[in-house]
Every structure is written in C-alpha cells, then in structure tokens.
Amino acid sequence: MTTSTHLMRQRRFLPLFLTQLLNALNDNLYKNAMVLFVVYQVYDSPEMETLISGVATALFVLPFVLFSATAGQLADMRDKTKIIRWIKFAEILIMSVGATGLLLAAKGVQIESLAIPLMFVALFAMGVHSTFFGPIKYAILPQHLHKDEVLAGTGLVEAGTYVAILVGMMLGGAMPIMYSIVGVIVIALIGYVTCRWVPPAPAQSDENTVDWNPIRASKSLIAFSMGNLELRYSVLAISYFWAIAAILSVQFIPLAKNVLLADKQVAAVLLVAFSAGIAIGSVSINALLKGDISARYSARSVLVLGVLLIAFYGVCRMWNLQPQGELFTVWEFLAQPLALVLTFNLLLIAVAGGMFVVPLYAFLTTRVDKSEASRSVAANNFISSIFMVIGAGVAGALGFFGIPLEEQLLLSLILCVFSAQLARKLHATEALRDAEVESLR
Template structure:
C-alpha cells in the first residue's frame, strides 16, 4: 500500500489523479445539487421523484453508449494528454451552462420551461465529457506506470474518485444551490489547470483514419473485444455490477425522502457512505492481492454485496418513519435506533462492490497490449452504459408497476448472483502472469 501511495509524489501520476478527482467531484456536486433540489423542492410524489432521478441517470449515461467507440479511437491514436486538455477546457463551458440552470431554479425563474432543460443539457454534456475522459484515465496508466504499479495506480484512481464523489455528494446536500452554482465553475477552472500538467502520452499505434460513424464504430469495437473470452467475462461482470449500482443510486433520493422520511442531508449521507465504502474496498483489495491482478476474490465479494443489500432491505422494512408531515433532520436520523445498522449495511454493499470491480478494471488494461487499452475500456463503457440504461428502465418500470423502492431492493440483490457466476468463470478462465 505504501508503494502505491508513493505514486502521489510522481508527476507521471499526480496530475492525472488530481484531474480525475476534481472531475468526479464536479460531476457529483452538480448532479446531486440538481437532483436533490428537484426531488425535495419541485416534486412531491414518489413516482415523479423516481422518474426524474432515473431520467437524470439515463441522460448522463447515454453519451457513454453513443460515443465510447469514438473516444476509444481518439485515445489510442492521439496523445492522451492533449485530449485531456481539450476535454477539461470544455468542462468550463459546460459548467457555466449548468450554473445558469442552478441559478434559475434557485430563483424560481422558468423552472420547468428553461431551468430544468438547461440542467439536463449540462448533465448530458458532462456525460460526453466523462465519455472522452473515461478511457484515458485507465489506458494512460499502463503507459506512465511500471507493470507492478498498474493495480496500485488503478486502486488509487478508484479510491480518489469515490472520495471526490463523497465530497461532492456531501456538499450538494449541505450548501445552498446558488453556492453550488459558483463552486462547479471554480472546480472546472482548477481541473483545467491540473490537466495541463499531465505528461505527454503519445499514441503507440500508427495513425489511421477515425471512424466517426458512431453506430458502426461501436458495433465494430464491441465485436472486436467481446469475442475474447476473458474480456467478455470481465466486461459482463462489470456491466452487471453497474446495472445494480445504477438502480441503487436511482432509488436513494426517493427512498430517503418517502421511506426513511429524512431530509436531503441524509440522502447525501447515503451517497457519501457508498463512496467511502467503494474507496475502502478499492484499497483493501489491492492489499489482499499484493499488487497482483486477479479475479479470485471477485465472486465472494459480489455475493457479500448481495447479502448486504438484503440486510439493507430488512432494515428499511423495519424502519419507523417520522410523524406525518415531518422530516428527520441529519441529527434526528443519527439518533434513530436503526440508523447505525442501516449505515453499516450500506457501507458493506459499497465496500464489497469496490473489492469486486477494481481488479476487473485493472484486468481490462493489463490483459491487452498497451496500444489497445483505451479501446478496450471504451468497449467496456459501451456495454456498461447499455446495462445501466437497462437498470434505469427497470427502476422506472418497477415504479410504474407499483412496486415500492424497498421491495425493489430484493430484485437488485438477485442481480448479484449472475455477477458472481461470471466472475467465477473469469477466475477459472485466467492463467499466465496477469491472472491468479
């Protein structure tokens, strides 16, 4: 672990780490400030709240599905550091649009006709931003780090990402929405400055024409990756994991408001606990594997995640709500006798989730040639985003069917079983130096 932390002293890692951390922070500060304000201040029924939460999730994910093939081609055939600078420059413009939307919704000006459309437009644009940055943040690591540093670097990126998500999520629930509007623009400016410090990472391939036909290039990319059995199993395992994650994130705001009868600071706490757990799991699995890329703990990890979701369901079902017309404050929630068991279950879900997914991401970038890493991650993003959209549709469908968010948790837990099966198949299929 100390060896991994020493990477934070290296210019070949630190600027990328800071750039990714600030990007994740900004994504979550903006998205959660928007969703929490709309859920708690604009809508007043569980169905509308779940619809909006699912819509926001789907809009953010859609660019990953549409543009990942293009982003993978660019990342593998152009200097990754140059792309980072362009992407972080675009983030400044996107956040100016988002800040305008937050300002309008705070002032109560044209909330439904202008403010919310502007917010969703900025959210979609941030999805595009993350689509082009996503393959780079993993594919650049094997190019800048030594082979025995890649798993540690991946773990630090994941841990840093979720610590940033934690900070952005907590602030979104605590600060006024107008302060968040200023904060997202300032963060984008700092992120742009950090991105300019990332060392050059030129293409390792001979330059070829970019296929800008997004449908054809996406099909070609996925087909060219998924026929490799190990990659197929790893990508499908990660994709099912994120389908589970997307449903949970959609459920959190309406669950906290309508089942736990708590205010938006508690909704932020839920997302924060989830982020802390992922960070803990990311670091713990690196220590368990001693820097060795392996899927051997993945099946047990995702089974543990499913068990914690079931326990979370049980605690929610036993929860005693606040008196009619009242909401639990942050301190009231912490004083509730079931608060600690509920938080422990959620922390377990996230910790086991981090232990499951981090080695699989490292596997994606180390099982192929360095020159193909970005396209492999891009293919993974296409399938991941497709599964997350499916998860969003499932959440909407179950809500329309009248199934409460508490009961939906049991169906989410069941999805952990095929995740475990795929991870076990991946572990059995692995041999050679990159697998246990």
C-alpha cells in the same frame, strides 16, 4: 512499490488523479445543483420533479452509449495527455454555459425559454466530456505506472471518483445557488491547470483513422470486447455490477423516506457511508492482492455483497420504528437501535463492491495491448451504460407495479450470482493463461 502513498507523491500519477477527481466533483456539483434548484425552486409538482430528474439522468448517460466507441479509438490513436487538455479546456466553456443557465434561472429571467435549455445543453455536453475522458483515466495508467502499480493506481482512481461524486452531490445540495455558479467555473479552471502537469502519453497504436460513425464504431467495439475472453468476462461482470448499482440508486432515496421514515439528511448520511465503503474497498483490495492483478477474490466479494444485501433486507423488514415527527432527523435516526447496524451493513456492502470491481477494471487495461487499452475501457463504458439503463428501468417498473421497496432489493441478488459466475470464469481463464505462459519459459 505498490503503496498508495508512494503513488500520490509521483508526478506520473498525482496530476492525473487530481484531474479526474476534479472532473467527477464538477460533474456532480453541477448536475445536483441544477436538478435540485429546478425541482425545488422552479417547479412544485411531483410529476415535474420526476420528469426533470429522469431527463437529466438520460441526457448525462446518452453520450456514453453514442460516443464511447469513438472516444476509445481516439484515445488509442492520439496522445492521451493532449486529449485530456482539450477536454479540460472544453469543460471551462461547458460550465460557463451551464452557469449562465443557472444564473438566469436564479434571477427569474426567461426560465423555461432559455435558462433551462442552456442547463440541459451543458449537462449533455458534460456527458460527452465524461465519455471522452472516461477511457483515458484508466487506459493511461499502464503507460505511466509500473506493472505492479497499476492495481493500486486503479483503486485510487476509483476511490477518488467516488469521494468526488459524494462531495459534489453534497455541495450541490448544500451550497447557495450563486456559490454553485461560481464553483463550477472555478473547479473547471483548476482542473485545466492541474491537467497541464500530466506527463505525455503518446499513442501506442499505428492506426490513425478514427471511425466517426457511432453505430458502426459501436458494433466494432462490441465485437472487439467479446472476442477476448478475459475482456469479455471482465466487461460483463462489471456491467452486471453497475446494473446492481443502478437498481440500488433508484431504490435508495425512496427506501430511506418510505421504509426507514427518514428525511433527506439521513439519506445523505447513508450515501456518505456507501461512498466511504466503495473507497475503502477500492484501496484495500490492492493490499490483499499485493499489486497482483487477479480476479481470485472477485467472485467471493460479490457473493459476500449478496449476503450483505439479504442482511440489509432483513434489517429493513425489522424497521417498525415510528418518528416523533413526520420523518426521522439525523440524530433521531442514529438514536434508533437498528440504525448503526443498518449503516454499518450498507458500508460493508460498498466495501465488497469496491473489492469486486477494481481488479476487473485493471484487467481492462492490462489484458490487451497498450494500443487497445482505451478501446477496452470504452467497450466497458458502452456496455455498462446499457446495463445501467436497463437496471434502472426494471427498478422503476417494479415500483410502478407496486412491488414493495424491500422486496425490490432482492432483485439484485440474481445479478450478484451472474457476476460471481462471470468472475469465476475470468479467474479460470486467467489461471489457464498464466499456466500457458509458465509452460513457455
């Protein structure tokens, strides 16, 4: 049985699902509470706002580049469940440090000399924490689920992650700072209790020597990921997708403010639509594929995403509406004739994205030996992080050179074509492998 409701009743899946959901929730609650508090309560300058936001993003992404290779090796060579428990215990300590920094800042005590450094140390540590947890949340699925359940499990993990990111972002922006301080510690404690219910997942590899040199380990990881055709095409297609996501994320809030002339609550509504779309697409692709791990719909999905981006661009160009005040409020925005079209368009873009990326994540853990599944996911995390940084950098450079925000959207179309081509190659390789297996029977 491959239905989501079936898996959500199983101990071999539900505790892991809840653990990763709480992990993503806490990451984003802390990060957004910290950045918004520092930007709006501590400093009052656009330059410092940009600097703080950029430093926070860099500190969180950097560990994925530095430690993904080591994280993948460790998860393949040790019991994944034991690693999860150590990671979740570390989260309690990390969030205690971050909460201390937030508390000092809220009280106005040694803000620049102690409070902000503590917050950034905790943010970097949470990036390390997520780097080591990331390979496990996908690689553990083939150990606990049946073959025809892996796609459904992957879709649920992806959907849960996006829902948790959205809720964390909203809570981080809406809750008073003292509630956020208590919340990050409480969520870390609940996450640790939940992870204790994850069944054992012993090492599948006979290797037991971890290479702690990040440069050498990263080179080895890249060679490993590029040496398997299905893995290579999956990793590169996912990485191009995350480059698209990085470009859109950089453009999203400026576009809402400067093109749609909408306030930050409207931007939050659009983020809700986007996150809901990813969740819908992540779950619905399993129903379409009926549990079969295949890339046969991936190329079409990302091309549909590209067409929808063109439609979104067109709606933005047609948006010549002026608010009564400085910016549209939520209700003023929703009352505009193009608002529902634009929101639904954004929802469908995200649905297409979810349908594209979930089967590719399933390839990472099922097209290699179980003893290499974590390294497969780690390779994807490493390369995707680099693509995201490049994508965000290119988007920032376009803005710096004065390219209008609407036209910046079209940059993503090139990456959609690259992703579709890689997905086609992946499906062709998949078909060839299936034919070879069939001929041996």
